[in-house]
Amino acid sequence: MSSIAIDAVSKIFGKTPALKDIALDIRDGEFMVLLGPSGCGKTTLLRCVAGLEQVNSGRIRIGERDVTDLAPRDRNIAMVFQSYAVFPHMTVGSNIGFGLRMKRRPKPEIERRVREGAELLGLVPFLDRYPAQLSGGQRQRVAVARALVMDAPVLLMDEPLSNLDALLRLQARADLKRLHKEVKRTTIYVTHDQVEAMSMGDRIAVMREGAIEQLGAPMEIYDNPATQFVGGFIGSPPMNFLRGAIRDGSFTGDGFAVPITRMRGDLQGREMVLGVRAEHITIADDGIPARVMVVEPLGSHALVTVLVGKTAVKVQAPIDVAVRPDQAINLHFDEATLRWMDAGTGSAIQR
C-alpha cells in the first residue's frame, strides 16, 4: 500500500506563504496531477512530499509511514526533475542504474534492471552514450527510466515535458500514460498545462496561490468547475463568463439578455457570473444578439470570437461556418450546460 496522505501542510518562504494548509489524499496507484499557474505552489508541494523541502506544519504519510521528518533518501520515492538532472559525467546506463548502485544492490540485479528500464523507454541503443550526446527527448526518457528502475512505490514528476517541443511532448505524454498503466506507481505529476492534466490524470488538484481550489476527475472539473478560476484555467478555449443578474426570466448584463427558464427563486436579482463553454454555444437564426470579431479556422472546427454586449465570447462552430467579422449574428446557449458562480467570490452556485 502506497497511498499518500498530505495533512494540513503549510510552507512559508520568509514571509511568503507558498502552501496554505494543504490536505490531499492520493490513492494507491493513482495518477494525481497538480495543476495551476506558475507560482501557485505545485513544485513546493511536490518537494515537500520528496523531502527536498521541510514543511512548516502538517504531516505527510506514505502508506502507513509518517515520512514528514525523513530525509529524501529514506522516503522510498523516485523523482523526475524538471531539468531532468541527468548526470553529465555518467553514461545513460550508469545514470539509469544510479539509484540502484547507491542502494548497493547486487551487480547482476542492477544490470538486469537497467536493461529492463532501457527497454521500457527505448533507450537500449544509447546505453553507452553520455547525456550530452542525446536529444532533449532522449534525456527526458533517461530521467524517467532512472526513476522507474528504483521500484519505489511513489513516483514524483515536476513538469517533465515542459522542456520538449510540441510534437515530442504529445508523444511523450502518451508514453508516460502507457507507462503508468504498466507499472502502476502512485504518481504525483506537476504541470501548468491543462491539456496534459486532462489527458493524463486520474484526478486533478487545481491549485491557486498555495491552496487547492478543486479536486476531482478531469471531466468532473471540466464540466463542473468549483470556481470561476478553475473554469477559466481548464479547457481550451477557457470557459466564457458573462456578468449580470436574473431579472424577469432572463439573465441580464451589460448589453445582453439570456433567457432562462429554470432558476432557484432566491437567486433572483443576485449578481452572478454565467459560465458557458465554447462547444455549448451555437450560432442560430434567432436568440442572443452578438457581433463577430474574429474567425479562426482550426481544421476540425472554427473558433469564432464574438461580442455579447461588451463581453468577448468564444464560440466553437463548424469549420464551414459562414460568418465574417463585423457581421451581426444570434447565439443559442444550451441551458442545461450553463454554470453559475457568485460574482463576488467566484464560487459555483447550484441552481
Next chain:
Amino acid sequence: MRTRTERFLPFALLLPTIAFLTLLIVIPMVQALLLSVMAESDGLSLDNFQRMFADVNFSDAWRNTLLLLILIVPLQIVLALVMALLINSRFRGHGIFLYIYAIPLAISDLAAGILWLAVFTERGYLNSTLQNAGVIDQPVLWLSFDNFAGILSAIVIAESWRATALVLVILIAGLQLIPRDFFEAADLFGANRLRRTVHVVLPLLRPSLQSALIIRTIFAFQTFAVVFALAGRNMPVLAGEAYTWYATNRNEHVAAAYAVVVLGLTVVAIIVYLRVLGLREAEVQR
C-alpha cells in the same frame, strides 16, 4: 551583416590581455630560452646546462622542489576541498569561514614567509608557547640546517596556510556552478553525503579541480619566497637556485637554464593533468 566594429570588437577586447601576456610572459620566456642555450662568449652551446647539472646544489634543489610539490599540492587540494564542501553546505554562519579562510590571500608570499619565521624561529611563538605549556624545556631549533624534517614541515605549513585559500576560491566557484538539482537528485536516489560527494560532486567539479591543480603546481615549482624566508639557502629549490645564480653568482645563463627546467617540469605536469582530469569529448554539452 555584421558591422566592422562588431567584427573587430572581440580582438580589441582580447588585446590588453594579449599585450600583457606577451610583454610579461612570452618575451621573458623566449629570452630565458635563448639565454640558456647561449654560450657566455658567443654562439650556441649546452655549457650552461652542463654547469647547472654539475652544480652541487642541483640535485638537492631538484629533489626538494619535487618533495615540496608532492607534499604541498595534495595537502592543499584536500584541505581546500573539505573547506569548500563545508562552506557549500550552507550551515549557519558559513560566510564567516570564507572570510577567515580568505585572509592569507591578501598577504604577499615573502610577508607570509616572514610571518611564519616569527612562529618557528628559536625565540618564536611556537617555542615560547610550548615552553610555557611545559612541553619542552629548551627551545627547539626547528629551522636549523641539520633539521631537514623541521624545515620541510615549516615550509609545508607556511605554504599551505598561504595558498590554500586560492584553491578554495576556485573550488567554491566551481561548486556553485553545479546546479542544485544534481545534489538533490543524488540525495533522492539514495546517496548519503559521502557517496554523493564521491559519485556526483567530485566528478562534476573536475574542471575546477583541474584549474586549481594546474595553478597550484605552477606555483609549487616556483616556490621561493617562503622557502627563502624560512630556510635561507639551507633548503635549495630550483627557483631559488635560478635567483642565486642570477643575483649572487651573476651568471644569467645558468639562471636561465634553471628557469627552463622549471618551465619543462610545469609543461609536463599540465599535460598530465589535462590528460587525467580533462572532460571526455562526449561529456561536453555543445
